Amino acid sequence: MTMLKGKTAVITGGSRGIGCAVALMMAENGADIAVIFSGSEAAANETVASADKFGVKARAYQCDVSDFAQSKIVCENIFKEFGKIDILVNNAGITKDGLMLAMSENDFDSVIDVNLKGAFNFARHLSRYIMKSPAGRIINISSVSGIAGNAGQANYSASKAGLIGLTKTIAKELASRNVTCNAIAPGFIETDMTATLPETVLEKVQTAIPLKRMGRTEEVAALALFLASDAASYITGEVIKVDGGMYA
Numbered sequence: 001m002t003m004l005k006g007k008t009a010v011i012t013g014g015s016r017g018i019g020c021a022v023a024l025m026m027a028e029n030g031a032d033i034a035v036i037f038s039g040s041e042a043a044a045n046e047t048v049a050s051a052d053k054f055g056v057k058a059r060a061y062q063c064d065v066s067d068f069a070q071s072k073i074v075c076e077n078i079f080k081e082f083g084k085i086d087i088l089v090n091n092a093g094i095t096k097d098g099l100m101l102a103m104s105e106n107d108f109d110s111v112i113d114v115n116l117k118g119a120f121n122f123a124r125h126l127s128r129y130i131m132k133s134p135a136g137r138i139i140n141i142s143s144v145s146g147i148a149g150n151a152g153q154a155n156y157s158a159s160k161a162g163l164i165g166l167t168k169t170i171a172k173e174l175a176s177r178n179v180t181c182n183a184i185a186p187g188f189i190e191t192d193m194t195a196t197l198p199e200t201v202l203e204k205v206q207t208a209i210p211l212k213r214m215g216r217t218e219e220v221a222a223l224a225l226f227l228a229s230d231a232a233s234y235i236t237g238e239v240i241k242v243d244g245g246m247y248a
């Protein structure tokens with residue numbers, strides 16, 4: 001499988017969950033990968049070790065994506081190591097759920113900082129390299145919560161809706177450089193993030209999903225792979241749901 005042969009991809013939050021699946025599917029398809037993690041060093045090293053088996057170059061970098069200055073240094077180091085960057089997947093994300101009426105300032109700010117500002121930071125610092133690629137790609141992992149809103153997720157939904165605005169703007173600003181920018185909006189996907197949801201909530205959610213099950217990380221990664229590939233060269237500024245029909 002060589003859809004991304006010769007490309008270099010940076011995946012934030014590539015240590016676990018959806019980001020790990022994206023990193024490994026891209027590596028399996030020939031891309032060299034840089035995996036960004038914040039705390040899970042062992043998991044990031046595991047992603048890198050699994051990618052190594054596909055015969056590509058893989059490295060892990062510790063970085064808090066919400067930190068503008070730290071992100072700049074890490075992006076420069078990635079470029080020094082790989083010599084070029086074609087693909088950025090802004091996937092790092094957190095939740096701090098709670099009803100808006102009781103939400104603390106810190107819980108609002110920290111979710112916006114990681115999910116939205118983190119994506120800006122990496123797009124901002126890597127665009128100068130991605131613009132030199134003949135087919136640059138930026139893929140932002142948003143959420144159906146950013147499209148439809150979700151009670152208990154004022155901070156998260158706002159961050160994911162913000163990502164859609166960021167996506168459409170980057171798509172317009174970088175189109176002349178042949179860089180596309182699209183967003184993926186997953187529904188409920190089986191990862192550590194959703195593992196903490198109470199059983200009752202999960203049951204209710206699955207009933208509401210026409211396909212009657214949660215999604216798998218590979219089902220999101222498959223779309224990221226397609227959007228990163230040459231096959232998606234005329235798609236930009238789009239938001240594509242991977243949600244089992246929940247918000248169709």
Ligand code: NDP
Pocket residue numbers: 012013014015016017018019036037038039040041063064065066091092093094114115141142143144185186187188189190191192193194
């Ligand atoms: P996980 O909690 O499984 O993984 C989150 C990843 O983000 C980890 O690799 C984590 O790294 C990284 N991360 C978190 N904070 C930071 C930070 N400050 N700096 C750098 N990396 C960070 O989440 P999922 O795989 O479920 O989610 C991935 C993305 O998909 C998120 O943006 C999420 O909002 C989105 N999404 C998920 C859905 C789902 O149902 N799971 C649905 C819709 C969207 P580390 O472990 O090192 O901290």
